[in-house]
Amino acid sequence: MQSALLDYLHLHIPLSRAMDVRVLEASADQVVLEAPLSPNGNMHGTMFGGSAATLALLAAWSVLHLRLEAGGIANQLVIHRTEMDYLRPITGKARATATLADTDWPGFVAMLNRRGKARLKVESVLTSDGVVAGRLAGAFVAILDR
Amino acid sequence: MQSALLDYLHLHIPLSRAMDVRVLEASADQVVLEAPLSPNGNMHGTMFGGSAATLALLAAWSVLHLRLEAGGIANQLVIHRTEMDYLRPITGKARATATLADTDWPGFVAMLNRRGKARLKVESVLTSDGVVAGRLAGAFVAILDR
Numbered sequence: 567m568q569s570a571l572l573d574y575l576h577l578h579i580p581l582s583r584a585m586d587v588r589v590l591e592a593s594a595d596q597v598v599l600e601a602p603l604s605p606n607g608n609m610h611g612t613m614f615g616g617s618a619a620t621l622a623l624l625a626a627w628s629v630l631h632l633r634l635e636a637g638g639i640a641n642q643l644v645i646h647r648t649e650m651d652y653l654r655p656i657t658g659k660a661r662a663t664a665t666l667a668d669t670d671w672p673g674f675v676a677m678l679n680r681r682g683k684a685r686l687k688v689e690s691v692l693t694s695d696g697v698v699a700g701r702l703a704g705a706f707v708a709i710l711d712r
Numbered sequence: 713m714q715s716a717l718l719d720y721l722h723l724h725i726p727l728s729r730a731m732d733v734r735v736l737e738a739s740a741d742q743v744v745l746e747a748p749l750s751p752n753g754n755m756h757g758t759m760f761g762g763s764a765a766t767l768a769l770l771a772a773w774s775v776l777h778l779r780l781e782a783g784g785i786a787n788q789l790v791i792h793r794t795e796m797d798y799l800r801p802i803t804g805k806a807r808a809t810a811t812l813a814d815t816d817w818p819g820f821v822a823m824l825n826r827r828g829k830a831r832l833k834v835e836s837v838l839t840s841d842g843v844v845a846g847r848l849a850g851a852f853v854a855i856l857d858r
């Protein structure tokens with residue numbers, strides 16, 4: 567599932583290629599992405615905030631995408647709102663981990679089936695060298711393909 | 713000031729090059745940036761949320777950077793938090809406009825001089841074909857170089 571996700575991201579989202587995003591884990595429960603510093607740097611020699619937030623967003627989007635796919639739920643998935651907290655400068659490669667552990671998945675699917683549309687918030691945690699460096703909360707909207 | 717800002721962004725932030733970010737306006741009052749769809753697309757044929765948020769963040773950062781530079785205020789400028797609302801899909805090139813009109817600039821500078829550190833929120837509006845497509849609020853921290 568890792569290489570399928572990598573191919574999908576690199577094919578459909580050119581920015582993920584420019585950022586040299588890699589897939590370390592990919593399942594319907596958790597996605598872990600990684601990006602190196604060099605194509606994602608800034609004038610401070612640390613990771614540019616736009617790259618960090620984008621890596622976190624890609625992880626959150628990916629785990630939701632994979633869970634919907636695993637459930638055979640054909641849909642359009644779009645981002646509605648993000649909140650990103652930058653906690654520490656990232657001086658090397660960054661890792662973004664997104665899980666669906668804390669989400670009300672059954673409620674989300676029920677709403678999606680009833681209304682044809684449902685919203686879900688997914689969190690993504692950025693780490694660098696094992697230390698938490700940022701957190702993104704993404705509110706996604708899924709729209710059922712009828 | 714436009715080409716100086718463009719050179720600065722493209723030199724120090726490789727992602728701005730990969731996104732093909734252009735500078736339409738650059739002053740200590742307002743910065744307008746633009747990015748084409750192609751390197752910033754997604755699987756829906758619209759602009760990827762990560763690109764849209766990054767363009768908005770770059771505009772917000774840039775106007776604050778230029779105002780500090782115009783005031784001769786040597787500092788480190790880092791992003792602390794962003795909130796991004798995605799209002800409409802962007803189907804062509806996107807434009808991000810950031811101004812300092814609604815900020816308490818004198819209060820920010822006074823705090824920076826007193827504490828050596830101050831926070832400022834800057835808004836950036838994304839448009840596509842003249843229609844508002846998103847809004848980003850970025851909270852930046854400036855740290856005085858002593």
